[in-house]
Amino acid sequence: MSTTALGPALARKRVLICVGSGGVGKTTVAATLALRAAVEGRSSLVCTIDPARRLANSLGLSALGNAETRVPASALEPLGVTPRATLHAMMLDMKQTWDDLITRVAPPDQRERILANRFYQSLSTALAGSQEYIAMEKVWELRRRGEYELVVLDTPPTAHALDFLDAPNRVLDFLDNEAAKWLLAPAMKAGKLGLSLFNKSGYVLRGLSKFTGTEMLQELSSFMLSLSGMNEGFRERARGVRALLEDASTGFVLVTSPHPERMDEAIHFNTLLKQHRMEVVALVVNRVHPMPTEAMWKDVATVAPGRRDKVEQTLRELKVLAEQDRQGIAQLQAACPGIPLIQVPRFSLDVHDITSLWRTGRFLLGDDTL
Amino acid sequence: MWVVSGKGGVGKSTVAAALALRSARAGRRTLVCEVNTQERISRFLEHPAAGPEITLLEENLWAVDVRPQEAMREYGLMVLRFEALYKTVFENRLARYFLRFIPSLQELVLLGKIMFHLQEKLPDGRWRFDTVVLDAPATGHAISFLSVPQVLVQTVPPGPLSREAQKMRDLLVDPAVTAAVLVALPEEMPVNEALELHAALTDRVHLRTHAAVLNQAIPERFTAADLEALAGCPELRDVAQAHHDRAALTVLAGTKLERNLHVPVVNVPRLFLPAFGREAIEQVMGHLEALVMGET
Numbered sequence: 287m288s289t290t291a292l293g294p295a296l297a298r299k300r301v302l303i304c305v306g307s308g309g310v311g312k313t314t315v316a317a318t319l320a321l322r323a324a325v326e327g328r329s330s331l332v333c334t335i336d337p338a339r340r341l342a343n344s345l346g347l348s349a350l351g352n353a354e355t356r357v358p359a360s361a362l363e364p365l366g367v368t369p370r371a372t373l374h375a376m377m378l379d380m381k382q383t384w385d386d387l388i389t390r391v392a393p394p395d396q397r398e399r400i401l402a403n404r405f406y407q408s409l410s411t412a413l414a415g416s417q418e419y420i421a422m423e424k425v426w427e428l429r430r431r432g433e434y435e436l437v438v439l440d441t442p443p444t445a446h447a448l449d450f451l452d453a454p455n456r457v458l459d460f461l462d463n464e465a466a467k468w469l470l471a472p473a474m475k476a477g478k479l480g481l482s483l484f485n486k487s488g489y490v491l492r493g494l495s496k497f498t499g500t501e502m503l504q505e506l507s508s509f510m511l512s513l514s515g516m517n518e519g520f521r522e523r524a525r526g527v528r529a530l531l532e533d534a535s536t537g538f539v540l541v542t543s544p545h546p547e548r549m550d551e552a553i554h555f556n557t558l559l560k561q562h563r564m565e566v567v568a569l570v571v572n573r574v575h576p577m578p579t580e581a582m583w584k585d586v587a588t589v590a591p592g593r594r595d596k597v598e599q600t601l602r603e604l605k606v607l608a609e610q611d612r613q614g615i616a617q618l619q620a621a622c623p624g625i626p627l628i629q630v631p632r633f634s635l636d637v638h639d640i641t642s643l644w645r646t647g648r649f650l651l652g653d654d655t656l
Numbered sequence: 657m658w659v660v661s662g663k664g665g666v667g668k669s670t671v672a673a674a675l676a677l678r679s680a681r682a683g684r685r686t687l688v689c690e691v692n693t694q695e696r697i698s699r700f701l702e703h704p705a706a707g708p709e710i711t712l713l714e715e716n717l718w719a720v721d722v723r724p725q726e727a728m729r730e731y732g733l734m735v736l737r738f739e740a741l742y743k744t745v746f747e748n749r750l751a752r753y754f755l756r757f758i759p760s761l762q763e764l765v766l767l768g769k770i771m772f773h774l775q776e777k778l779p780d781g782r783w784r785f786d787t788v789v790l791d792a793p794a795t796g797h798a799i800s801f802l803s804v805p806q807v808l809v810q811t812v813p814p815g816p817l818s819r820e821a822q823k824m825r826d827l828l829v830d831p832a833v834t835a836a837v838l839v840a841l842p843e844e845m846p847v848n849e850a851l852e853l854h855a856a857l858t859d860r861v862h863l864r865t866h867a868a869v870l871n872q873a874i875p876e877r878f879t880a881a882d883l884e885a886l887a888g889c890p891e892l893r894d895v896a897q898a899h900h901d902r903a904a905l906t907v908l909a910g911t912k913l914e915r916n917l918h919v920p921v922v923n924v925p926r927l928f929l930p931a932f933g934r935e936a937i938e939q940v941m942g943h944l945e946a947l948v949m950g951e952t
Binding site: 308443498579581588 | 663664665666669694696732735741744745751755794796797812813814815816817818844845846877878882885886888889891892894895896897898899901902928929930931932
């Protein structure tokens with residue numbers, strides 16, 4: 287029986303999104319949550335971004351691809367538990383997912399034109415948050431298909447938290463820009479691409495073209511017109527994605543490490559999630575240095591002198607790290623009042639095999655505590 | 657120009673701060689650039705945040721946080737020359753809409769501002785900055801950020817944008833001007849990312865890797881005999897074993913970096929200080945001595 291906030295979340299939520307800075311162990315936390323949910327009886331999918339081959343191997347898969355793959359029961363054998371539901375895993379291929387999306391929503395006669403356009407490739411990465419958007423769009427798609435009771439998303443390392451949360455709005459904003467529509471459409475329909483025809487904004491556009499070159503503006507506007515055919519489908523999905531983020535069955539798991547910078551970023555992220563009225567289920571502080579115990583200090587006295595110095599030095603170093611972490615975590619909790627905080631210790635080696643994932647899970651669910 | 661990058665959380669800003677401080681101490685006018693972040697470097701060095709304007713932190717050391725809006729404005733003014741014209745163009749809804757959709761324009765102006773300062777001269781003809789240290793984004797973002805000039809040269813029709821991109825690319829690929837310093841930790845993923853980053857910078861950006869920094873290195877301390885002797889105290893043995901494993905990982909990571917990158921690998925030992933500030937940066941700086949001073 288779980289004692290942390292993640293227990294009820296694993297039992298009830300349909301979507302869990304792990305967010306946080308790069309290098310804090312989001313992928314591990316995401317995989318662990320899906321594993322625990324499957325073991326406890328909910329069919330789960332972990333959708334990861336990080337190409338951690340060893341994580342794939344630890345799940346008994348040779349590699350993770352864009353297709354959802356069932357984790358074989360044999361991979362879970364070392365745990366000595368029999369999962370009561372299936373566990374699936376996939377690694378999101380951003381480019382492929384964008385192509386799939388375009389193929390799905392673009393009118394058949396425009397499809398090839400868009401996919402082959404030289405602006406298309408940079409478009410799918412140029413708009414801030416486009417990677418984040420496509421990841422969430424995938425989850426929305428999975429959720430709609432309803433094959434899994436729980437989908438856990440491991441998000442891309444986000445340079446700016448806002449890119450992530452604003453992604454659906456930005457896509458909607460792009461599609462809904464009235465100004466662009468009325469300026470572009472009539473000229474395009476008349477087959478007149480010359481931007482100089484926009485009398486009203488001629489001055490502006492002349493200035494703009496000094497900056498970009500006229501040819502560039504013309505090519506870009508013709509590309510955007512070819513996109514306009516898919517506006518409705520695209521817009522509907524973007525609205526769906528936005529609604530999914532705010533849905534009561536969706537929860538965010540904010541992952542951080544006890545490093546001061548990472549924690550500052552976590553606080554910032556938490557504030558933004560709150561502003562966007564999205565629910566933070568738990569704040570996971572990963573790789574916390576445990577404080578050396580009293581017993582350890584006592585034992586040191588029994589060690590032979592030459593070795594004692596080495597062990598004492600190591601314990602002193604660990605104590606410094608543990609104290610730093612403790613202070614930081616207290617500040618973090620104070621800055622995020624009301625958010626359940628869960629600590630996972632730093633294990634002696636990187637978490638890569640299934641038993642380490644299981645160990646991480648014991649801390650996430652409160653079976654073990656630091 | 658030193659471009660410092662690596663996986664998220666490996667200590668890029670720490671290394672960038674230490675490189676910049678050492679360079680300034682050596683009497684070189686040094687500019688350290690962060691790209692649209694919550695400014696860490698000035699904080700590490702215990703100075704007030706520099707902000708989007710170039711700010712003198714201490715002798716020979718300037719800092720700037722390059723931000724998109726300000727960089728776009730500076731660049732726009734440079735091209736359009738008049739404030740009024742800039743306002744008409746850049747504050748127009750339609751124009752802003754277009755600008756947002758020009759692929760990678762934001763990255764281009766950010767990089768453009770940094771490259772501008774790299775070439776800036778004083779009235780007496782000397783470089784305004786002898787050294788520029790760029791605290792670049794993490795691996796994936798760094799690759800797309802630094803590839804922008806190359807990509808634009810290929811995708812954008814000839815015009816002012818592609819001319820600017822061409823100039824920037826020439827500076828990035830010039831081994832006498834620009835080199836990368838890749839930062840990793842003694843763990844599997846950060847090392848693999850450093851190798852991927854090196855491959856992408858070499859093949860796609862044509863940017864030279866100068867050195868790798870293995871941060872938070874753990875020196876060897878416990879011998880096999882030590883571990884055996886501690887068998888009677890299992891908890892202490894675990895502590896010693898963990899230390900021993902991390903030291904072994906440090907050796908492994910160093911070897912892997914050296915063999916694949918063919919550049920010097922500098923170890924920066926893990927620090928055990930109660931707080932992370934100037935003292936930490938100065939200690940890190942001590943370990944980067946050869947890296948900075950080898951390049952006079």
